[in-house]
Amino acid sequence: MRYLMNLNMIIMSGTNGTIIPQLPSQEFPLNVFLQKLSKQLTEEEFEDLKFLCQGKGGIRKGDMSQLKTSLDLFTLLREREILTNENLLTLQAMIWHIGRKDLYKGFVRFCEQLDNTLYFFEAPEKAEDEQEHVKFHVMGYKCMTDLYKLRGAVSKILCCPEKYVIIRGIEQCNSLWITFMIPDWCTDILMCLSIKSWKVLVELTVDKIFIQRIKKEIVCPFNIQENEAETEHADDTDMIHGKIFEIATISVSDLNTQRIDKSEGAHSTATKDKLKIEQRNQTFRRRKASLDTSVTTSESTTSVQDNMHESSDVQRSGKY
Secondary structure, three states, rough: HHHHHHHHHHHHHOOOOOOOOOOOOOOHHHHHHHHHHOOOOOOOHHHHHHHHHOOOOOOOOHHHHHOOOHHHHHHHHHHOOOOOOOOOHHHHHHHHOOOOOHHHHHHHHHOOOOOOOOOOEEEOOOOOOOOOEEEEOOOOOOHHHHHHHHHHHHHHHOHHHHHHHHHEEEEOOEEEEEEEEEEEHHHHHHOOOHHHHHHHHHOOOOEEEEOOOEEEEEOOOOOOOOOOOOOOOHHHHOOOOOOOOOOOOOOOHHHHHHOHHHHHHHHHHHHHHHHHHHHHHHHHHHHHHHHHHHHHHHHHHHHHEEEEHHHHHHHHHHHH
16 A cells, blocks of 8 residues: 555654654554544534434444544444445445535545555546446445456456456445446447356346446346356357456556557457457358258258159159
């Protein structure tokens, strides 16, 4: 973590070779952030935050009565692991709902300095040229590691190098909407995912996908049986899942600002992958056309032979 490393360097530097003690805890940057956040909250906003924690599965009234300051609330949330150094989603959502959008933006600035912290950030309204924004609805994500697993799975399903599947936003709701920016031609694959591909996504808690450009939501077909026959296109998609692509390691801050550099062949690679899929589909169409032709020819031959037999029978009967 860059912020933590910088603080370590400041604390470890001393005069005359003196070693100054390190940070009081591994979560010192988070402690500093929460302390600053607490000072910016009014008494009324503190009560609003407490109210959001009420209800079934929330903070009990007895514990709630012991909370005197917002720091007390933050401490209790950390004890319950609702608020951790790897996941600030819940607290960030609470701050949003009490109307402090200025503090909400502060979360984003703070989290951008960390390496593995899950937090909300809005996706740009428009994707870049020849790119498409696609949202994946997920549940139960606790850190960026879960998000990286989904990103890797999506890249394999789309047969697209992982470095071209870019994290563009994490939206708050009852669960999460993860926005990826992908090559625009990959949306055709998402429109007709195979059962096998859906199973991979379901294991990562994905239950629906939303394609931004065409405003289409694709819901996971939970009712499909495991042994149900798949279409030729689905089989074709599964056949190429095993392809291995180079995986680029990208930090969260890099992902937020990453852009596809066409000069390095990004567009060329995407075009080649698209051509491979189109060529495979053409092969299937040729095979099907060939099969249809052979069946038609066989039926025609049989029909001609039947007519010849009927004509021969008529001639024989005429002689007699």
